[in-house]
Amino acid sequence: MQLVIKNLSKTYPGGVRALDNVSMTIPTGMFGLLGPNGAGKSTLMRTLATLQTADSGSAMLGTLDVLNNKREVRELLGYLPQEFGVYPRTSATVLLTHLATLKGVGRNSVERREIVAGLLERVNLYNVRSKSVANYSGGMRQRFGIAQALLGDPKLLIVDEPTAGLDPGERNRFYNLLSEVGESVVVILSTHIVEDVKELCTNMSIINNGRVLFAGSPSQAEVSLEGRIWAKSMSKEELRKCQSEMDVISNKLIEGRPVVHVYSETNPGNGFAAVAPNLEDVFFSQIKHCSRVA
Numbered sequence: 001m002q003l004v005i006k007n008l009s010k011t012y013p014g015g016v017r018a019l020d021n022v023s024m025t026i027p028t029g030m031f032g033l034l035g036p037n038g039a040g041k042s043t044l045m046r047t048l049a050t051l052q053t054a055d056s057g058s059a060m061l062g063t064l065d066v067l068n069n070k071r072e073v074r075e076l077l078g079y080l081p082q083e084f085g086v087y088p089r090t091s092a093t094v095l096l097t098h099l100a101t102l103k104g105v106g107r108n109s110v111e112r113r114e115i116v117a118g119l120l121e122r123v124n125l126y127n128v129r130s131k132s133v134a135n136y137s138g139g140m141r142q143r144f145g146i147a148q149a150l151l152g153d154p155k156l157l158i159v160d161e162p163t164a165g166l167d168p169g170e171r172n173r174f175y176n177l178l179s180e181v182g183e184s185v186v187v188i189l190s191t192h193i194v195e196d197v198k199e200l201c202t203n204m205s206i207i208n209n210g211r212v213l214f215a216g217s218p219s220q221a222e223v224s225l226e227g228r229i230w231a232k233s234m235s236k237e238e239l240r241k242c243q244s245e246m247d248v249i250s251n252k253l254i255e256g257r258p259v260v261h262v263y264s265e266t267n268p269g270n271g272f273a274a275v276a277p278n279l280e281d282v283f284f285s286q287i288k289h290c291s292r293v294a
């Protein structure tokens, strides 16, 4: 099963063109949709989740026309939105059972109880299933969010910016959970965090201003910049000069001193050394060179 999106466009009433002729093919497994805030990720996710409409274009999941079959899509969709809303003071078991009932999962209460227990086990919340979800940590809430998204065995799972605000340990647990899920279904992970895509995704797209700037695997993305990224550790004064004279892709402080990555087709000299491009270089250079690439 794969999801094929063709020429999807959406302009909001205010005139913002949030999706501009977006096409991408998303196979089974983890797919990363990487873009800065405002790129159009949530618009795309909500459109695929049938929560809003596009102006034109199509999305086919196998033979199912996603944009014109709301009911069928919702039956095979799991969705973890950016804001899951208010977490009530009920236990995980009670809340998940309630959501299962709303979604029509399980033929009777016995079957539902088994499904709910199985899902809480799968997301590693079984031991805390009787605790109030309102008191869960950020990571536990996100895992609960995945459990509700997995109700009804979805074939398409959409997770919108799921790791924002998680600490490194929680993020790792969440990664492990998602990568297990991704073995059998199409998972679209929308994020502005490069690390998420690098750790998890076999395929990815970079989008900005509603347009696809890159499509491929993270390693293909890195290879595409081979020989064109140069690094140098420098003083803050030198950084200012460098920023006005060179094509600076990123600068990070390492032990308090800026380490600058620049884009250059040829060796810029002046103490810069060639480095192997990483996904962050690809992301920042694509965003910066957006108009050139598009």
Ligand code: ADP
Binding pocket: 012, 013, 014, 016, 017, 018, 035, 036, 037, 038, 039, 040, 041, 042, 043, 044
């Ligand atoms: P992302 O999820 O990548 O941050 P969004 O899809 O939320 O991006 O937003 C894409 C663009 O569309 C932004 O410029 C945003 O301000 C605009 N936008 C999003 N939702 C609406 C809306 N309901 N009405 C008008 N503009 C919107």
